[in-house]
Each structure stands twice: as C-alpha cells, then as structure tokens.
Amino acid sequence: MSQDRWAAVERYFDGLLFPPDAALDAALADSVAAGLPPINVSAGQGRLLAMFARMIQARRILEIGTLGGYSGIWLARALPAGGRLVTLEVDPRHAEVARHNFARAGLTDCIDVRVGPAQETLPAIDSEGLGPFDLIFVDADKARYTEYLDWSIRLSRPGSVIVVDNVVRDGEVVNEHTTDAKVQGVRKFNVALAAERRVEATAIQLVGAKGHDGFAVMIVKGT
Numbered sequence: 001m002s003q004d005r006w007a008a009v010e011r012y013f014d015g016l017l018f019p020p021d022a023a024l025d026a027a028l029a030d031s032v033a034a035g036l037p038p039i040n041v042s043a044g045q046g047r048l049l050a051m052f053a054r055m056i057q058a059r060r061i062l063e064i065g066t067l068g069g070y071s072g073i074w075l076a077r078a079l080p081a082g083g084r085l086v087t088l089e090v091d092p093r094h095a096e097v098a099r100h101n102f103a104r105a106g107l108t109d110c111i112d113v114r115v116g117p118a119q120e121t122l123p124a125i126d127s128e129g130l131g132p133f134d135l136i137f138v139d140a141d142k143a144r145y146t147e148y149l150d151w152s153i154r155l156s157r158p159g160s161v162i163v164v165d166n167v168v169r170d171g172e173v174v175n176e177h178t179t180d181a182k183v184q185g186v187r188k189f190n191v192a193l194a195a196e197r198r199v200e201a202t203a204i205q206l207v208g209a210k211g212h213d214g215f216a217v218m219i220v221k222g223t
C-alpha cells in the first residue's frame with residue numbers, strides 16, 4: 001500500500017511540475033534501450049539538485065557516478081555561462097550513453113566526462129586543480145562512499161554543498177547485521193559522516209516510485 005501511494009504521489013507531482021522534456025525523456029529512453037540499470041534520480045530529485053546548484057550559484061560541479069547522464073543534465077542546466085560539470089564514470093558503456101545524451105541536450109561544452117574508477121580520476125582532478133567545486137553529488141559505488149566523502153571535502157571550499165544519494169536503502173541502513181555490501185558501505189559512510197568535523201550535515205528520507213531511500217546533504221565548514 002505505501003509503495004503504491006508513494007508511486008502515485010510521484011506521478012501526481014511529475015504531472016504537475018515536470019512537463020515532457022525532450023532531452024531528459026530521450027536520455028532515459030536511450031539509457032533503457034542500452035540496458036543501463038534504471039537507478040537514475042527521479043525528476044523531483046534532479047530538480048532539487050539543480051535548485052541547490054542555483055541557490056549557491058555553483059559554477060563548478062562534480063558528480064561521482066554518471067550512469068546515462070540523467071542527473072548530469074539537471075546539474076549542467078543549472079550552471080551559469082562558463083560553468084562546468086565534471087562527472088566521473090567507471091563503465092565506458094555508461095559514459096558513451098551519457099556523452100550522447102549530453103550532446104543531444106546541447107551540454108557538451110560545459111560537461112567533462114571522465115571515464116575510469118573514481119578512486120583514480122579523483123586524484124587526477126585534484127592534481128589538475130579543477131576544484132574547488134561548489135557542489136558535489138556522490139552517487140557511485142556504495143562500498144567506497146567513505147572514501148568519496150573524504151575526497152569531496154578535499155575538493156571543496158568552505159560553503160561548498162555535498163549531496164550523497166542512497167543513504168537509506170529501503171531502511172536497511174538500520175540493520176546492523178546486514179550482509180548487503182552496499183548497505184554495509186552506506187552504514188560505514190553514515191558513521192563517518194557523523195564523526196566528520198569539517199561538515200554540517202543532515203540526512204533526509206525520500207520515498208517514491210523506486211521505494212524508500214534518502215539524501216545526505218552537507219555544507220563544508222572547513223577543508
């Protein structure tokens with residue numbers, strides 16, 4: 001019952017707030033056609049990420065976990081002229097779909113897709129001096145979330161905003177005996193977040209067509 005209701009409410013707000021959007025709709029359709037998993041953020045979440053970017057007038061955005069570029073389109077569209085999104089993806093097939101989706105959305109010039117394991121591309125981004133980033137969206141392999149938290153802070157400046165997806169995992173995050181490696185990764189991350197003195201943080205549960213999950217949202221106090 002609750003799952004049906006959550007899905008119905010998502011459809012209701014999608015109908016009210018998110019009219020068809022050629023680039024976003026095609027990005028999802030092509031992602032499905034290419035066999036990518038349907039684990040992109042929802043439209044409402046994409047809009048929220050874009051609004052965070054606009055609220056802080058983000059000029060440099062970093063995303064860890066591109067998939068087919070759905071969240072990337074939302075983020076890149078929020079950039080001012082001359083702004084840049086750097087998005088990291090380990091799977092070359094995903095990156096290829098994303099590049100095509102970014103091109104169709106007219107966003108090629110403001111998006112830098114880096115293919116490779118983020119644990120390798122993050123140090124490269126650091127040494128190239130591409131930061132500090134104003135907004136960072138972490139949405140890749142859950143087992144490395146604690147590492148990505150540390151990198152995100154290192155690539156930030158005081159006032160940067162960091163958003164981390166999937167910190168609830170159908171509520172399994174409260175199960176200390178979980179054998180699911182992704183949930184274990186998120187649980188370790190949540191504990192690290194609680195101990196992290198360099199950020200002010202909150203965690204918000206979200207429900208919708210894809211179930212129950214959540215965002216951790218933080219503001220960097222110091223790096």
Ligand code: SAH
Binds near residue numbers: 039041066068094117
């Ligand atoms: N942000 C996307 C969804 C990302 S899904 C959206 O909302 O549209 C998670 C992505 O992280 C997948 O494409 C997966 O291939 C990628 N990923 C997994 N491990 C990774 C790693 N070590 N480095 C970079 N990307 C990784």
Ligand code: DHB
Binds near residue numbers: 039165182
């Ligand atoms: C998974 C990953 C995600 O980033 C997400 O939003 C939902 C599910 C997954 O790996 O199962």
Ligand code: MG
Binds near residue numbers: 039040041139165166
């Ligand atoms: Mg996610």
